[in-house]
Amino acid sequence: GDCPGVTIVTRLAQVNLWNKPMDEKVTKVHIGPCIVDHCPYKDTIIKKIKAKAGVEVIEGTHPYKPDNIFA
Numbered sequence: 001g002d003c004p005g006v007t008i009v010t011r012l013a014q015v016n017l018w019n020k021p022m023d024e025k026v027t028k029v030h031i032g033p034c035i036v037d038h039c040p041y042k043d044t045i046i047k048k049i050k051a052k053a054g055v056e057v058i059e060g061t062h063p064y065k066p067d068n069i070f071a
Helices: 008-022 042-053
Strands: 028-031 056-059
Touching: 008 042, 028 042, 042 056
Parallel strands: 028 056
Antiparallel strands: none
16 A cells, blocks of 8 residues: 555666666556556656656557446
């Protein structure tokens, strides 16, 4: 509860370390609908990702999700 995205920077660092041996780099980060549609800390999390990763942040993952899927 009350997660202000405290682990996002740590997780980004881990992804970077895991990809380094393959000479791969993160180019974009997609934010899932659980955060985009429901998380009160969405803006804080996105700001942290942009500041630390310096890559494009895309809100959403799949364009096929209907807006009223849970209506």
